Amino acid sequence: MRKNDPASATLALIFDIQRFSLHDGPGIRTTVFFKGCPLACSWCQNPESHKLSSELIFYKDSCIGCFQCREACPDDAILDHPLVRIDYPKCSVCGKCVSVCNTDSLRLVGREWNADELLDEVLKDRDYFEESGGGITLSGGEPLLQSDFLKTFLPLVKEIGLHINLETCGMAAWNRMEEILPWLDLIFYDIKHMDSEIHKKHTGCGNEMILDNFVRLAKRFGNLQARMPVIPGINDTQGNVRSLAAFLKENNHDSIHLLAYHNMGEAKLERINTRQKPMNLKSMKAEHLLKVKELFEKEKIHVVIYD
Ligand code: SF4
Numbered sequence: 001m002r003k004n005d006p007a008s009a010t011l012a013l014i015f016d017i018q019r020f021s022l023h024d025g026p027g028i029r030t031t032v033f034f035k036g037c038p039l040a041c042s043w044c045q046n047p048e049s050h051k052l053s054s055e056l057i058f059y060k061d062s063c064i065g066c067f068q069c070r071e072a073c074p075d076d077a078i079l080d081h082p083l084v085r086i087d088y089p090k091c092s093v094c095g096k097c098v099s100v101c102n103t104d105s106l107r108l109v110g111r112e113w114n115a116d117e118l119l120d121e122v123l124k125d126r127d128y129f130e131e132s133g134g135g136i137t138l139s140g141g142e143p144l145l146q147s148d149f150l151k152t153f154l155p156l157v158k159e160i161g162l163h164i165n166l167e168t169c170g171m172a173a174w175n176r177m178e179e180i181l182p183w184l185d186l187i188f189y190d191i192k193h194m195d196s197e198i199h200k201k202h203t204g205c206g207n208e209m210i211l212d213n214f215v216r217l218a219k220r221f222g223n224l225q226a227r228m229p230v231i232p233g234i235n236d237t238q239g240n241v242r243s244l245a246a247f248l249k250e251n252n253h254d255s256i257h258l259l260a261y262h263n264m265g266e267a268k269l270e271r272i273n274t275r276q277k278p279m280n281l282k283s284m285k286a287e288h289l290l291k292v293k294e295l296f297e298k299e300k301i302h303v304v305i306y307d
């Protein structure tokens with residue numbers, strides 16, 4: 001089916017595909033994680049998603065120091081250091097060291113998929129989608145960075161009748177969002193902070209484009225759901241909650257999904273080439289999240305919690 005269609009020449013760079021997801025929209029879903037993100041949130045749980053290119057990661061705990069990798073490397077990019085194995089400026093991400101490492105201590109993150117391959121992968125769970133009312137969720141990173149691929153892929157998914165949810169940080173030119181709207185059934189839209197300066201401090205970008213896109217979507221897309229990752233001491237204040245609640249109401253929305261902060265992403269930082277630093281925050285306790293829920297409820301915003 002559709003093999004050799006010229007349209008399928010458009011490729012997506014994907015860093016993970018999770019089957020049987022239960023929190024990324026209704027029913028049982030397959031969540032596809034697109035690589036590349038315009039934001040760099042200091043609390044990001046998927047720091048390996050940030051770059052729009054494949055990258056090499058190193059697991060120091062399983063490395064046995066055999067240096068088969070150094071023998072295989074054509075670019076002299078393997079270091080003899082207990083914590084740092086890769087000389088990133090020299091590495092061309094050829095993957096030769098990955099194939100010779102018997103302990104799986106070197107891995108490539110990010111693989112190219114064409115639309116047909118990805119559809120075949122997603123359709124493995126079609127029976128579960130049909131029984132549960134599930135479907136596919138586009139996540140990341142930021143899927144809209146790869147909107148050319150989505151314009152090829154989503155019509156194929158829709159032709160089969162699968163439910164499609166987009167999880168977005170909203171930081172994308174409006175036309176990238178607008179051109180894929182016809183194929184979407186649901187959008188989970190993250191709003192991280194209402195103060196643009198604080199937003200910029202913690203994500204690298206102001207929030208103007210994100211809020212503008214939400215306003216436009218609220219006018220023309222019926223199934224838009226706001227979400228906020230709750231980060232202790234950063235966006236869980238009464239002032240931010242009030243401001244976000246007012247913004248939602250101005251745009252005829254009265255609900256939000258709250259996502260609890262977890263520090264699981266911090267263990268990944270030492271494995272990858274990133275400037276992200278650990279925040280050294282504890283994962284959020286249920287009672288803390290309930291307090292933030294109460295703040296929203298005082299503002300007449302209905303809350304769903306994901307912890
Ligand atoms: S080949 Fe794998 S186990 Fe051996 S030194 Fe390189 S990273 Fe470590």
Ligand code: SF4
Pocket residue numbers: 056072073074075076077078086090091092093094095096097098
């Ligand atoms: S990916 Fe290629 S260039 Fe980079 S360290 Fe491994 S073998 Fe060397």
